[in-house]
Amino acid sequence: MSIVAALSKVTKRYPGTVALDAVSLEFRAGEVHVLLGENGAGKSTLVSLLAGMQQPDEGAILVGGQTVRIDSPRRSMDLGIGAVFQRVLLVPSLTVIENLMLGGSWLRRLAREPALRRFGELAQLLGTHIDPDAPVSGLSLGEQQQVEIMRALWRDEKLLLLDEPTSMLTSHGVADLGRSMRRLRDQGVALILITHKLLEAFEFGDRISVLRLGCVAGEIAPQRLQAMSEAQRTETIIRMMFGIGVGGEGGPADGHEAELAILLGHKIHGPAIIDRARPPVLSVREASTAADYTETPLHEVSFDLWPGEVLGIAGVDGNGQKHLAEMLAGQRGVRSGLLRLGDADITHGHVPERRQRGVRYVTDDRLGEGTVGKFPVATNLVLKEVGASPWWRHGFTNWDLIHRHAREQIKSNDIRTPSELTPVNHLSGGNVQKVLLARELDAHAAVAILNKPTYGLDLHNQRLALDRIGAAAARGVALIVISTDLDELIEISDRIGVMFQGRLAGIVDNDDRAADIIRRLMTGAATV
Amino acid sequence: MQALLTESFLVSLLFGAVTAGLPLLLAGLGEQISEKAGVLNIGLEGMMLVGAYTGFVATYHTGSFWLGFLAGGAGGMSAALIVLLLCIRRGLNQIVIGISITLGAEGLTSLLHFVQFSRSYPRLAAAPVVVLPALGDIPILGKGLFSHSPLVYLTVILVATLTWVFRSTYFGLSLEAAGNTPAALDAAGVDVVRTRSCAVMCTGFLAGLGGAYMANVGAGIFVPFITSGAGVIGIVLAMLARGRPLMVMIGAALFGASLAMTTALQVAGIDIPTDVVQMLPFAVVMAVLVLFGRHSMLPPALGTPYVRGER
Ligand SMILES: Nc1ncnc2c1ncn2[C@@H]1O[C@H](COP(=O)(O)OP(=O)(O)OP(=O)(O)O)[C@@H](O)[C@H]1O
Ligand SMILES: [Mg+2]
Numbered sequence A: 001m002s003i004v005a006a007l008s009k010v011t012k013r014y015p016g017t018v019a020l021d022a023v024s025l026e027f028r029a030g031e032v033h034v035l036l037g038e039n040g041a042g043k044s045t046l047v048s049l050l051a052g053m054q055q056p057d058e059g060a061i062l063v064g065g066q067t068v069r070i071d072s073p074r075r076s077m078d079l080g081i082g083a084v085f086q087r088v089l090l091v092p093s094l095t096v097i098e099n100l101m102l103g104g105s106w107l108r109r110l111a112r113e114p115a116l117r118r119f120g121e122l123a124q125l126l127g128t129h130i131d132p133d134a135p136v137s138g139l140s141l142g143e144q145q146q147v148e149i150m151r152a153l154w155r156d157e158k159l160l161l162l163d164e165p166t167s168m169l170t171s172h173g174v175a176d177l178g179r180s181m182r183r184l185r186d187q188g189v190a191l192i193l194i195t196h197k198l199l200e201a202f203e204f205g206d207r208i209s210v211l212r213l214g215c216v217a218g219e220i221a222p223q224r225l226q227a228m229s230e231a232q233r234t235e236t237i238i239r240m241m242f243g244i245g246v247g248g249e250g251g252p253a254d255g256h257e258a259e260l261a262i263l264l265g266h267k268i269h270g271p272a273i274i275d276r277a278r279p280p281v282l283s284v285r286e287a288s289t290a291a292d293y294t295e296t297p298l299h300e301v302s303f304d305l306w307p308g309e310v311l312g313i314a315g316v317d318g319n320g321q322k323h324l325a326e327m328l329a330g331q332r333g334v335r336s337g338l339l340r341l342g343d344a345d346i347t348h349g350h351v352p353e354r355r356q357r358g359v360r361y362v363t364d365d366r367l368g369e370g371t372v373g374k375f376p377v378a379t380n381l382v383l384k385e386v387g388a389s390p391w392w393r394h395g396f397t398n399w400d401l402i403h404r405h406a407r408e409q410i411k412s413n414d415i416r417t418p419s420e421l422t423p424v425n426h427l428s429g430g431n432v433q434k435v436l437l438a439r440e441l442d443a444h445a446a447v448a449i450l451n452k453p454t455y456g457l458d459l460h461n462q463r464l465a466l467d468r469i470g471a472a473a474a475r476g477v478a479l480i481v482i483s484t485d486l487d488e489l490i491e492i493s494d495r496i497g498v499m500f501q502g503r504l505a506g507i508v509d510n511d512d513r514a515a516d517i518i519r520r521l522m523t524g525a526a527t528v
Numbered sequence B: 001m002q003a004l005l006t007e008s009f010l011v012s013l014l015f016g017a018v019t020a021g022l023p024l025l026l027a028g029l030g031e032q033i034s035e036k037a038g039v040l041n042i043g044l045e046g047m048m049l050v051g052a053y054t055g056f057v058a059t060y061h062t063g064s065f066w067l068g069f070l071a072g073g074a075g076g077m078s079a080a081l082i083v084l085l086l087c088i089r090r091g092l093n094q095i096v097i098g099i100s101i102t103l104g105a106e107g108l109t110s111l112l113h114f115v116q117f118s119r120s121y122p123r124l125a126a127a128p129v130v131v132l133p134a135l136g137d138i139p140i141l142g143k144g145l146f147s148h149s150p151l152v153y154l155t156v157i158l159v160a161t162l163t164w165v166f167r168s169t170y171f172g173l174s175l176e177a178a179g180n181t182p183a184a185l186d187a188a189g190v191d192v193v194r195t196r197s198c199a200v201m202c203t204g205f206l207a208g209l210g211g212a213y214m215a216n217v218g219a220g221i222f223v224p225f226i227t228s229g230a231g232v233i234g235i236v237l238a239m240l241a242r243g244r245p246l247m248v249m250i251g252a253a254l255f256g257a258s259l260a261m262t263t264a265l266q267v268a269g270i271d272i273p274t275d276v277v278q279m280l281p282f283a284v285v286m287a288v289l290v291l292f293g294r295h296s297m298l299p300p301a302l303g304t305p306y307v308r309g310e311r
Helices: A043-050 A073-078 A096-101 A112-126 A141-153 A171-186 A198-204 A222-227 A230-242 A254-263 A321-329 A351-356 A366-370 A377-381 A399-412 A429-440 A459-474 A486-492 A514-522 B007-036 B044-062 B065-089 B094-117 B141-145 B150-168 B170-180 B182-187 B192-219 B230-240 B245-268 B274-295
Strands: A003-014 A017-028 A032-037 A058-063 A066-068 A081-084 A159-163 A190-194 A207-212 A215-220 A282-288 A301-305 A310-314 A336-341 A359-362 A447-451 A478-482 A495-500 A503-509
Touching: A003 A043, A017 A032, A017 A043, A017 A058, A017 A190, A017 A207, A017 A215, A032 A043, A032 A198, A032 A230, A043 A081, A043 A159, A043 A190, A073 A081, A081 A141, A096 A112, A096 A141, A096 B170, A112 A141, A112 A171, A141 A159, A141 A171, A171 A190, A171 A198, A190 A198, A198 A230, A207 A222, A207 A230, A215 A230, A230 A459, A282 A321, A301 A503, A310 A459, A310 A486, A310 A514, A321 A359, A321 A447, A321 A478, A351 A359, A359 A429, A366 A429, A377 A399, A377 A429, A399 A429, A429 A459, A459 A478, A459 A486, A486 A514, A495 A514, A503 A514, B007 B044, B007 B141, B007 B150, B007 B170, B007 B192, B007 B230, B007 B245, B044 B065, B044 B094, B044 B192, B044 B230, B065 B094, B065 B192, B150 B170, B150 B192, B150 B245, B170 B182, B170 B192, B182 B192, B192 B230, B230 B245, B230 B274, B245 B274
Parallel strands: A032 A190, A032 A207, A081 A159, A159 A190, A310 A478, A310 A495, A359 A447, A447 A478
Antiparallel strands: A003 A017, A003 A058, A058 A066, A207 A215, A282 A301, A282 A336, A495 A503
16 A cells, blocks of 8 residues: 655654654555554654644655655645644634635635535535534534544545544544544545544554654554454553563563553452441532533532542533533532532532632643643642642742642652643643642542543553542542543442433442443433 | 704714724724734734824825825834734734834834924825715715715725625634634644734734824824824724624724714813813723623634644
8 A cells, every 4th residue: 555654763852852753654545543652652743743733853754755844734734634633623713614614815705615515525425414504612522523524634635634533522423433534544545543542443443553752662564453352452552552561571570560450451449338327528409500502501410429439420521511510619600409518518619618628620621721831830739729828828939848749749640741840731631630630639638520530641641540539539538520431430430420411310339230221321211 | 052953063073073983993993803813902002103103294295195094004014013023923922012012103203203393283285075976965964974085985995895804705714713713723724923914914004094094184283192092992992893893883983973072062162171071082981891891702812922833
């Protein structure tokens, strides 16, 4: 098969990091090439080089056999490269078709008809049903992703880059995307798919490359991939991803083998014995929130939560999970209902009061709402206690203490950062999440609400995050974990509640029958 | 109160409203283009001042009002060039640079005027007026609204044109995207810096044109700080207009009328202290802000420089 694009010894450095280190890779027509690697391995950097968002410091990019300089996104498009970035890049105030027409020449009139025709073609190719005149702000994340793919394919691109397109999708959305990718591949498009989920890599990928610390750690060609069993694939890839040698060759440390076992999966927090005779730490009674036009409001949600318990919240994204999290955290007022924390009525308590009483919240919007990107890691670790002792005394900042605290947290949570003074937006997604978890699961936490705590995290960081959640529960913290990934919830929860259209459709004990019941509850087909 | 309903009072009120409102409209439209693209021009006042000065000098020396308008536009663009180079290309703070442009323009134009004319304030001949056929014959309205400098009619056409440009051209889409999600525009293959640069040059041209009209047609002379807050009102208009040129026009008419009321009342000899009357436009600004301020919708990326690949 012909090589559409290739990297030859490409190096890209950022202050304090080598994001790509002499990387050579080839991308072939009619093939889905999956890129795997830990957070910060350099996957997105590779995409931004091919998309013209960044320039390599050394090495060459070849397209169609020619060395090219991709100095702008426009140049990248002219070379036949389309990209879907890790962050959604659409203009919410414009309609779908307007977003797709953005690239047109200023000197010509808007050509709506041809654009609609092209939209129709691509909609058919991808198998989507999106209204071209709908404003983008009203689309679900999955639909927005489809629009981005359309934009990436608008001019018959020959190479399509997809940077974690599945991280926000439910299994249904992932299946749709998979079908679209297969159609494109059969048309001879070269696809690069980045994901953290191994099962997706196996299902959609023809060839798998693994990046580690900016280098290519290994590549599995199609024939070899097909010849391996799933267990073999998993083990091979995890060893590549995390640099764990194969037993016998050079004698890896035992610690590595233990880590491998952890990564291959074991139950972290089995259903704990929870004394439900004791009073619950958090009681929610018939809580409703006011509707706003983008998100589903809550409708009469009631539940109790005991210390040391993990309550998973499952459901298709957009069924009121965001309101639930924000209402519990105190960021969104209740319209009716009651919230009690221990003996105290906190129904109308605001964020600082709840925080002081031990309520903690990890948002799913890590870089927007969870952290201040330009602030250093150290400041972000005490962000929610600005002005409070011991960090601040009599209005003066105790930088020594803040920095010392940060260094301890960085060490104990394995946060990968050049230093505690690095702005948090220079860290990779997994490491930003570690900062948030370190801040929110502190010693004074009583109830913690975690919204999609593992989204965008690599296997290792997923494990670490889940481990931290399990450890917090063991300390007696009551946790509410919201996720679209049911397997993950089954792994860590004591009970699992299901959100459907703003209601808590039911709460089930996490036993062998749980998965089936939950799947039915998720579609609104049953109630408990 | 009888005096308020005489023909001469109403004509002078309408005529004055258009004359006073036009610079606000031009500057407001200009600022609207920039704000759409995510650039805040606090220096709008300065651009108007430079335009007023260059426009006046050009007309003074050539006698041509058209050359004066062109020179005014060019003067405004030269001030806008500072925003382009420092804020859009280098990413410096738009508010700081904007304030310096206004302060700098104030000092520079006063100085240049003093060097040329010393303490005299030469007056230009009356600006040519085009009476619109048929419309010009309507009583009161004809003299008040349809007997103006051709620039007035062109500006009304500009309002319609801009409405169309914003809604149905690629340039309009690019502006909207640059102010909303610049990274998305970049990803779509359109240079954000170039889009914003174009927007700011348009702003400079229109603000300078407004300044030139103010000096050459409205006043007939140039005095230091002749714009006296018109640029600030222009910014307010653009912010309240929610991206719609027609709203800028309505707002400009409102402010123009309250400015004209000041002179019209004096002409009519109404017995209200002039200080009270001169306060009127500013009272209107405050009332409008209190009433409609919360309805303003500003582009999310307003005032923030764009750097490709920054995270
Ligand atoms: N604009 C930037 N400025 C500074 N450092 C950066 C920048 N972009 C990336 N980096 C650094 O480069 C390295 C690679 O980042 P990259 O985003 O490519 O990782 P990734 O493999 O996509 O990770 P993830 O799975 O978390 O998305 C990281 O260490 C990151 O901190
Ligand atoms: Mg990435």
